[in-house]
Amino acid sequence: MTTSSSETLSPVEAHRAAVSPEADLERCPLMPNYGPPAVQFVRGEGPYLWDSHGEVYLDFLSGLAVTSLGHSHPAVAAAVAEQAHRLLHVSNLYATEHNGVVATMLDQAVGDGTPAGGQVFFCNSGAEANEAAIKLARRAGGHGRHVVVCAFQSFHGRTLATLAATGQPQKWEAFQPLPEGFRHVVWNDLEELERSLDDTVAAVLLEPVQGEGGVNPATVEYFQGVERLCRERDILFMVDEVQTGLARTGRWFGFQHFDVSPDVVTMAKALGNGVPIGACWAKAEVAAAFSRGDHATTYGGQPLATAAARAVLSTMKAIDAPRRARETGAALAEALRKLPKVADCRGLGLLLAVELDGVEAGPVAAECLKNGLVVNAVTSSAIRLAPPLTIEESHVAEAVNKLAGCIESVAESVVAPSESG
Ligand SMILES: Cc1ncc(COP(=O)(O)O)c(C=O)c1O
Incomplete structure (x- = not known):
């Protein structure tokens, strides 16, 4: 250096x-756990970002499905600024203004417009929301009934317990021994899940669409079958909506595509549109397993984060964000499927992955960034797209054109040497 x-x-x-x-x-000054960044972003507005050299980018990743209303959304910015001038933090020893309202709004969203009869614990991230769910499952199950069954390729976070829940063994290895009490089964395979259920199992924890695992949607039969098995055996059905929740998939929550009624729903990412906040919702009779003092956090549910969440939820409702995600997602997927070197496009709403045909996803994502389009390689052969839910037709066309050009230039650069040789 x-x-x-x-x-x-x-x-x-x-x-x-x-x-x-x-x-x-x-x-x-920074730990080496992240790779070298290619750019430094200094400003964002709607679906656009500007880097430190003034170059503009179309953001089709939304900070990993976080800024669903676009960057610097005026309602969120105003709510955060106003709250910052009034009251930032007092701790959970005292009541604050927004958390009851936001919890009620979330309960309505879980109920798809009508109260779902649940209660909410606020925290600061997706991993913390899942930690709360795991502790709640252990508390509800009691000693000896503590196992949480998860799927391979799932992603539930990076804390030790949520890493143990995450179904990606390559991520576990360096951190052994992990907390015990997690079991993994093949995704979308109901028979295998059934075989994994014994009387040590407290809960099943699944994503409606595996986001980090490659954008793999559950099937209706799978989610409905899991719910049936959980009901038959008095096991909690817990859904991780950290990436899929809050309109991203075209419904308020991804599980609503499958007509099921989970006991516990975790969320984070889009809830604050960039302000860190997570939440664990549970049916009131399940939440009752927690006694006073069982779980807590200093920052969770503090006024700055809940002011942002309140503005996010009001705005999403006002613009009918689920419908926008459904309609724009269908148009985007249709356009992507027509591109050369695209084998398939999968996902729900505006959480999509483009499976490339014989082209590496990493170089395509890098080429996109060089050409002003932010996406990511979710697997070695698939590009993930999670644009703001507020994008218009023109943004879809701009992204599809850029992506097509980048796929083509990477495909050509790979083919070129062997052709010339
Ligand atoms: C489904 C899911 N669960 C949990 C997490 C962890 O969330 P966080 O990074 O906020 O801890 C993520 C993050 O990508 C996620 O996609």
């Missing part, structure tokens, strides 16, 4: 330094 002192490192340089083979770790 050639930079002379930490003061002279820009965030991009610092991040690069952290992961470069010659990294001067003493001088680098």
Whole structure:
């Protein structure tokens, strides 16, 4: 590394330094757990981002399904600014203004417009929402009945318990021993799930669409079958809606596509449109398993985050965000399926993955970024798209054109050497 002192490192340089083979770790202020970033973003508005050199990008990733209303949404910005001037934090020892209102709004969303009869615990992230769900399941199950059954390829977070729930063994290895009490089954295979259920099982935890695992939707038969098995055996049916929740898939929650009624629903990401907030909703009779003092957080449900969530939920309702995700998602998927070198497009609403035909997804995502389109390679052969739910037809056309060009140029660059040789 050639930079002379930490003061002279820009965030991009610092991040690069952290992961470069010659990294001067003493001088680098950031831990090396993230890869080197290609750009530094300094501003966002609607579906557009600007980098530190003034280049503009169309954001079809939304900070990993977070900024569903687009960047710097005026209603969210106003709510956050107003709240910041009035009251930021007092702790959960005291009542604050928005959390009851937001909990009621979430309960209505879980009930698809009518009260679902649940209660909410607020926290700060998706992993924390799942931690709350796992602790609730253990509390409801009692000692000896603590196992949570999850699917392979699932993603539930990076804390130790949610990492153990995550069905990706390659992510476990470095951190053994993980907390015990998690069992994994093949995705969308009801018979295997049934075989995994014994009287140590407290809950089943599934995503309606596996987001990080490659955008793999559940089938209706699977979710309905899981619900039936859970009811027959008095096991909690818990749904991780951290990525799929809050209109992303074309319904308020992904499970609503399958006409099931889970006992516990976790969410985060889009709830604050970028302000960190997570929530664990549970049917009131399930939530009753928690006694006073069983679970807590310093920041969860504090006024700044709940002010943002209140503005997000009001805006989503006003613009009928689920319908927008459904309609725009259908148009986007149809356009993507027609592209050369696209084998398939899967997903629900505006959570989509484009399966490439013989082209590596990593280089395509990098080429997209160079050409002003933000997407990510969710597997080695698939590009994930999770644009803001507020995008218009013109943004769909712009993204599809850019993606088509980038797929083509990567495909050509791979073919070129063997043709010329
Ligand atoms: C389905 C799902 N659950 C949990 C998480 C973890 O959320 P967080 O990163 O906010 O802890 C994620 C993050 O991508 C997710 O997609």
